[in-house]
Amino acid sequence: MKRFKNILYYSDGKDAHRPALRIAMDLARSNQARLTVLGVIERFHGSHHIHGKVDSSVDLHDLALRDFRTGLEHLTGPMRDGDVPVEVDVRWGTPFLEVIRAVLMHKYDLVMLASDGKGGKQQLLGSTGLRLMRKCPCPVWVVNESHRKFKRILAAVNPDPYDEEHQGVNRQVMELATSLARIEKSELQIVHVWNVQGEEALRRWHIHLPAETVDRVVAETEEDHRTWLNDLLAKHSFRGIPHKIHMPRGAPCEKIISLAAKNRIDLIVMGTVGRSGIPGFIMGNTAETVLANVRCSVLAVKPDGFVTPVKPDEDSIQI
Secondary structure, three states, X not given: OOOOOEEEEEEOOOHHHHHHHHHHHHHXXXXXXXXXXXXXXXXXXXXXXXXXXXXXXXOHHHHHHHHHHHHHHXXXXXXXXXXXXXXXXXXXXXXXXXXXXXXXXXXXXXEEEEOOOOOOOOOOOOHHHHHHHHHOOOOEEEEOOOOOOOOEEEXXXXXXXXXXXXXHHHHHHHHHHHHHHHHHOOEEEEEOOEOOOOHHHHHHOOOOOOHHHHHHHHHHHHXXXXXXXXXXXXXXXXXXXXXXXXXXXXXXHHHHHHHHHHOOOOEEEEEOOOOOOOOOOOOOHHHHHHHHHOOOEEEEEOOOOOOOOOOOOOOOOEO
């Protein structure tokens, strides 16, 4: 399945991000997709003061844009071949806003970027990645460059026949995960974390509610979740894909983070379900916590019908 046709890669122009760009190039090649490399120059304060000290015929904005474009052309040059059409786009503005505006304008179906986390913990996401995860309308793939190959992919799903939003996200997660597993020749692991809401309270009422009754509720809940998971998986083909299924009981954040570390997962495919239909969509707590605590690459999808709060800006400056 050729899942992507029009890929956007955000680059800050640093050579250190070349491995992530190579991954984007390889993905474009395997999907026979177009690839655009976008660079964004953040407007610098005090430019009017600088303008007053140089020849008035010199357009500093134009020079900066052209210099950045030259750098991106140099960055992508060694990787170019006839199999992958590559374009370079350079703009002024705020990185996450310009990326989303480009998605809206050119209908990109995937945004990729290298991990931009900073600080001692070396978190996967910095401000640009986190904002894109929250507000970008298409899937966002943040690449941890220590993972050049994706040998083990983890698809995190939450099948619930009574929740249409989750159902749509589950479908996207499984389509992407199975497609990438075939392309990368990866092992695919699927995780669904379940629990019984209010179990502790039920067991505290043991005088009025026998333990056997609570145990039966737990067993029946587990069986329901297993049925829902099997129904979801039956809709997808795993032919030629080595795969494992996990259905741990507990808190989703803790179990997904633990499973990713224990099984040396290279890529997590997951949804960012929070509140649908609301401009300025906020990611759910599970997605936020997982993203803050894993070091592998993450590919995140939005619910069907998600509307970004970012609007196209006709005044964006690009070259």
